[in-house]
Amino acid sequence: MAEPILEVSGLVKHYPLTRGILFKKQTGAVKAVDGVDFTLAKGETLGLVGESGCGKSTVARLLCNLERPTAGSIRFKGEEITRLSGRALKAVRRNIQMVFQDPYTSLNPRMTVGDIIGEPFEIHPEAAPRGDRRRRVRELLDVVGLDPEYVNRYPHQFSGGQRQRIGIARGLALRPEIIVADEPVSALDVSVQAQVINLLERLQAEFDLSYVFIAHDLSIVRHIADRVGVMYLGRIVETGSDTQIYDHPTHPYTQALLSAVPVPDPAAREHRERIILTGEVPSPTDIPSGCRFRTRCWKARERCALEVPALAVPEAFRHTSGPAAHDSACHFAEEKQVVPVEEHGNGPG
Template identity: 90%
Template sequence: MAEPILEVRDLVKHYPLTRGILFRKQVGAVRAVDGVDFALGRGETLGIVGESGCGKSTVAKMLVNLERPTSGSIRYKGEDITRLSGRALKAVRRNIQMVFQDPYTSLNPRMTVGDIIGEPYDIHPEAAPKGDRRRRVRELLDVVGLNPEYINRYPHQFSGGQRQRIGIARGLALRPEVIVADEPVSALDVSVQAQVVNLMDRLQSEFGLAYVFIAHDLSIVRHISDRVGVMYLGRIVETGTDTEIYEHPTHPYTQALLSAVPVPDPAAREHRERIILTGDVPSPTNIPSGCRFRTRCWKAQERCALEVPALAVPEWFGTAGGPAAHDSACHFAAEKQVVPVDEDGDGPG
């Protein structure tokens, strides 16, 4: 990958737990994000997947500076944006926009569609001349597949899929270079999900956008992503291209996630090995020692409780090369094909 447009290094976000009323004392912390590293290239899509509560949305909020990290760095074009404020931060935010998860609560019900999409121009007046804004809003509605005549309607007059298109249009208003999409299709019907994902795919080609695409649905992530990062309990445990992750997973957690992906072909479904994890996800206030997945892992040994596995290519894969030689945070990483692969090599979905 060429020089990344966005680079995240050792990103940490801890929320303090306090006790007392008059004299508050910190007694612990919720370790929502606990050392995340990744890079995003121009025009690339990085998918981030994982269970609820693993820290995906917290990472998204830190990327657009809605949350300040406890430590670590987020570099946009080489500049650490975690240290910016005022005008400098405002300038960066113009180039890093966000599409929120819930299309019903992310739009102000008291504002018309024209006002919602045009609001970024009020915050960044240099992006469009005042007399040209209404035309720009109409163009954006057309770009996302909505009738420009809807400009004076209110959010309650639209379906969920249409509202998410409005959210995407708002994100595109300032012509950003990076869009952080936090589960943009999880609240939509399956048929509408496909429409929105295809729309985002087309817009990426038209505008040269880079996406950080967060989702639960692994089939959708594979459809849109160039690379995938799998998160568990605040950390990325495996990362690689879509082919490496889906067809050659090496981390036990990734393999368990993939085994739960619905397979439409009944014949292929019969030959799939289902991996069912035991126990619950540990509390982020009490992270297990060593490998944080060891309490649910069928490969766990004494070493897993003593040593934190590094996110790197396992040495026994490094010499052989191939698609299994990608970063995996496991002491006993081993390739295992979990999802049946179609003849065209695309897998399910």
């Protein structure tokens, strides 16, 4: 395999909880991200899925250096970027851009579309000569499927899908190698979601982009992702190709998520097994011992409270070469087909 363009190892982000006004004392920490490992190859799309609050968006901000990690390593093309500052950090940020979740709040309402898309050129003047920036902005509008004549309009004059296209154009302005898309379609209508997903796929082929695609909609992630990482309470609990995760899940949490995916065929919906999790999601300030999913897991045993399961190929599948032989952080992992293969469809588009 080719060398990964992005390597994340032991990534941790804890937010301290303090008490007092003049003399603050730390009383605990919110463990938003608590040991995440993954790699991203050039031209690949890695999907991160999980419940709200599992740490997906925090990972996105850490990758773009919008926040500093508490611990861990992020290497871009072999270079450690977590400790960079000044010009070195500025150069890396040019190559790792972000598309935000909400197209209504991620665009400045006081700026025209031309100024919004052209703002990266003000920060990185070497990317485009001053006299050429207007033309580049119009080209970017055309690339994302908008009329270049819209350059003097304001964000409130566009629909949600059009605003997200503007955000994508801004992300493309500096010709980055990686785009971190933080739930880019969750605020859009279903028909518009399909348009934006298809646009992202076309742009990936056209600009040779690598994506970290964050979402909670499993059908959308399957449509766009080459590999999928399932997150729970700050950690990745299962990772593999889209076929491995969707057709051959081995972690109980992944199986529960897949059982909640809507199935359009009423007959198939009646016959499939629905996994209902009991109990509340633990607080990230008070992580359970051992396996952090054990408080909601129907397979939990005494070992689960004592030992933290490693994210690795389960022992039962280590001597096989089938699709179930992928990394899963469960002591009692077993393959279970939750959603019938014929009922997946192809997602949006």
